[in-house]
Amino acid sequence: MTETLENINPKLYKKINDRQVTAQDEDEDVEDEFDEREIFDLIRNINDPEHPLTLEELNVVEQGLIELDNKANKVHVKFTPTIPHCSMATLIGLSIRVQLLRVLPSRFKVSVEITPGTHLSEAAVNKQLADKERVAAALENTHLLEVINQCIGIKCQ
């Protein structure tokens, strides 16, 4: 981690309310497909690598930037770095990808990309995040894995 913060005073956003659990949600006989809100709930509480804040609070992830196709088994997440030269963009994207790879059924094809036009090296970061061989190699790096686990580890309130 860098000693000095890149974005000293990030803009804060309000968290959305918890999901309302309906009677249908608890009914085991009702087939319950994934929805965007569920995917959002899986990643909104990932911690920012620099700030003691969640990706939701920094508006890095938004429910509206999640696309889900249950039939085609596709999940596409766009995330928005807080600043266009954020050096943490790859790490944040990797944390989102790892979290979804761990918790979603393996039938899902997960892609994680930077929201178009919000980062200077958008194409390079996207290419790296999409390369599963490099992601696999990264996850065998103990130090990096520790950092990612710290980001994913849900903060105790």
Added chain:
Amino acid sequence: MGTLELKQTLNGHRGRVWNVCWHPKGTCLASCGEDKTIIIWGPQEPKWVIRTILTEGHSRTIREIAWSPCGNYIASASFDATTAIWDKKSGQFECNATLEGHENEVKSVSWSCSGQLLATCSRDKSVWIWEVNDDEYECAAVINAHTQDVKKVRWHPNEEIVASASYDNTVKIFKEDAADNDWSCIATLSSHTSTVWSLAWDKAGNRIATCSDDQTVKIWQEFKSGNEPGIVTVNNESVWKCVCTISGYHTRTIYDIDWCKTTGLLVTACGDDIIRIFKEDSDSDPNQPTFTMVCSMDIAHMQDVNCVQWNPTVPGQLASASDDGLIKIWFYNE
């Protein structure tokens, strides 16, 4: 349309299987993956069974394995930055040499047709050529021609020429210069718009098929100096041109391709879990070939297909490996 018939599913690895490789005689199959083991499978009529499991050669994922042309050695490329050479001089396969030098993950390994040269490539952007002398392996060249991670190396089927595919979107071809024993890049194949994951030479070695993250397959043709269509060459060196692009079939990254030396069929492994087979049209112009998809096996695996390879001696027999942890043996019927 032909049909692809599933003959057997081989279950032995824990986690993702990255690669499978047929013994040159087609009599057994080696596989490797993220569980850091190599499994050698052999037929025990009517099924394929585990013959040997090789462990403790590598401390990280084994990305690729390759049988030597004589069938007595296996080379394995690992994310631990080394390449191991296994032989069965003692009666069973043992790791008797470890090739070190790459700065990080070794992605691919390939033996030349003579078995006297070995090529490896790595995320450190380099391709290394190793000379084999009585079980001693000496680095003959370090080639820094690519600008990014090198994904695949493959030797020409009957000459000491090697091709490499890279994250920098290009394929490069290297040859030793007889004058100064230096390995240099004799051609750069540029046309793909994203990572080139794999490549396959045809039987004669004057065509290469490549597959990419851009969801296309490209066929490249060698034009020697004085070629009939009149393609201009410089210094008597061949020129390679993309003569065909197969697009619109694959819906995700194409991770592997193999060109059958006996049937001429092309097979691809795709991130959309599908195995596809392509055949060159019989009336196709050799300088502008056309290919038709003759088979598409939906849900060939439950996850990404990482590798496909034709059996070198049994026409139509095919092995595939996937993120779903399985290896499958198929038979293609025309």
